[in-house]
Amino acid sequence: MLLNPSARDPAARSRLIAALTVPVVLWPLFRAAEVEPGALFDPDNLKVIGHFLAAFLPPESGAEFLGYLARATLETLAIATAGMVLAFLLAVPLAYLATGAGREQPTLNPLTRSLLTVLRGIPELVWALLFVRVFGLGPAAGVLALGLTYGGMLAKVYAEILESVDAAPARVLRHNGAGRPLAMLYGLLPLASKELASYTVYRWECAIRASVVMGFVGAGGLGQLMDQAMKMLNGGEAATILLTFMLLVFSADGLSGWLRRSLDRPPANRPSPFGGRSAFFGLALLAGAVASFKYRDIDLASLWRLEAVNSIGTFVADFFPPDLSADWLDKVARGVWETLAISVVGTLLAAVAGMLLALPRRWMPFTVLLNTLRSVPELVWATMTVLAVGLGPFAGALALALHTAGVLGRLYAEALANAPPAAGCALRLAGAPGSPAFCYGTLPGAAPQLVAYTLYRWEMNIRMAAILGFVGAGGLGQLLYVELSLFHQARASTVIVAMLLLSIAVDQASAWLRRKMH
């Protein structure tokens, strides 16, 4: 076939259209997020943040403060562990009900699935804020909040993992007369157990970060100390607390890495696959869980006394019906738009920064930087960005970007390291310089993974963006916080429904985009 010399790239048209639509879509979002890099260099802001940062040195190390800090750290660990136990107990039956695995007829399970969506769709901090109103200040609210949200997340992912492994072994067992639970235990769990355990450990790591911020709504732990330190602009205390965060997150990271690696070891050659190490680990887990529930006043049983149930009843009843008056809806709609803008801008900034940090990751300072960014939760970043650029959505977007850049940078670096190396090597052997060889050889192999990570992160960030307003960083959180403080439950209820719908919509959009990328 002879080539038409004037051949044009047939993809050019759609690329041009994409290149034109992306700015058209992003521009209003950047406007809504009030992105204003100049604010970073505003002299007034510089003075505030400069004074604050200057006070970081030396970090506070008075004996009294360290005593508070130790107690708050223990409380944080207890909230995370107790919350995870609750989440796990909730997730196992829910996952069993929701998953299509091990069923002979496909089912939809609309009830369980929508319950999971509601549990996951409302951020844990919103649950915590609500529970604090009912049960009073203290760690119990944090534990319940973590338990519900993480229970929903664990159940959804467990259900998906069980559906993703080879279904044939379980099907054969069922045809041979085994019931569904036994068929799943013998036919599915052996295939899925490693991934299930690995995800659970990973979630526990996240739970520690989440319980750190519970204190911002009065649900105990390190966050409460941080909130106080920030309100007093006490840089020395803030520095010590931040260092403690990092220490906690790094140790959780190390422990979870070690646990996941030990899942990879083949079982020993003896009748029971569980040996001394597993027994020790099981006991430690049990002891940790019991100690966590016993710790201070995480007394969930007392929640079910009659007067508590009554007060829950009246509190919940106040939320219905949601306030649907036109001017309130208008305000909420603007909050939704701002929240969406914060999540998109924050994620995009993080993707760019994460990529820049991932490329030279082999160098020591970048690893430390990535881990530092990652170990500080978004909400804590937000308390500092509002000092740097003032109250409003830009502070929220920056806070999201800072934390997410750490997370994405690490994921990107892993994806690039795992991309098939042959294509890039071949180009370098043909004399291609580093960056073209990377763009033509390595990047196409890693791109689907990079895009998927970014979109998953966006799904998380929309939930985060919804609560950054608790510390004044814009979005729906601000509305919710104010209305709940004023006991306007009906208005708050509208905001919560909006958060839920927004997170569902973003999940759908992200799934659609991921499908488009293939």
Next chain:
Amino acid sequence: MAFRLNGVGLAYANGFDALKGITLQAAQGERIALIGPSGAGKTSLLSVLGTAWAPTVGTAEILDAGDRPRSAAALARLRARIGTIHQSPPIPGRQRAVTAVLAGRLGRWPAWKSLASLIYPLDIPGAGAALDRVDLADKLFARCDQLSGGQLQRVGIARVLYQQPDLILADEPVSALDPALALATIRLLIADAEARGATLVASLHAVDLAIGNFSRIVGVKAGRIAFDLPAGEVGIPLLHELYAGEGGELPVQAHEPHFLSQAAANDAATRAACC
């Protein structure tokens, strides 16, 4: 001189000696076939020629760059003049054929051109012509994960044709092609090398393809050179000795009787199979 290997040995990181005492040289424009059983060291030898591995023992002078170029820039300039066709084409599945072919010139293009070309391919006619030579002009804008194994291998060949290197290293360039197409493709590579005065070193599994088309045959066995002879002097006993331990059959492309005598008579049968 195209290359001169002097007492070259190559030990991999695990300590395995893949090449031992290889001394081999070629004039510019020569066309050499490497044959030998699986694991003999053909790919390893081609990697040394392609500067992927520096010899652990001995010296390797490639093109006119001398032994070991002094700087990274000099090495990159040398590598831009070497084109390698890999045993399995190292092309990302999501890349389009046009981009995969244009990637052959990354070593010579300025960075801005390489990057701009990712947005809009800057030499569509050039890539199209290269793909046309391997009969794939209609796949110019197809994604590589939608090509068959043989088509993908031909995209890899088109990339090297587009690169126009002074030294072409082909590692089993036709392993995924049917006999007729394999022969046509080998001839295409030879014709391209001949027209541009480039040197061609190709490793081949099929001895009939090697002997029928290349003037010089190098047999490799257990990391050493077993023989280095003009094609006409490679006889059946020599080949049986080279492939001893692979079951007594000689690996060939076209299962025709007496292929060797035909090969020596410049291969009329296979030529017929081609057209």
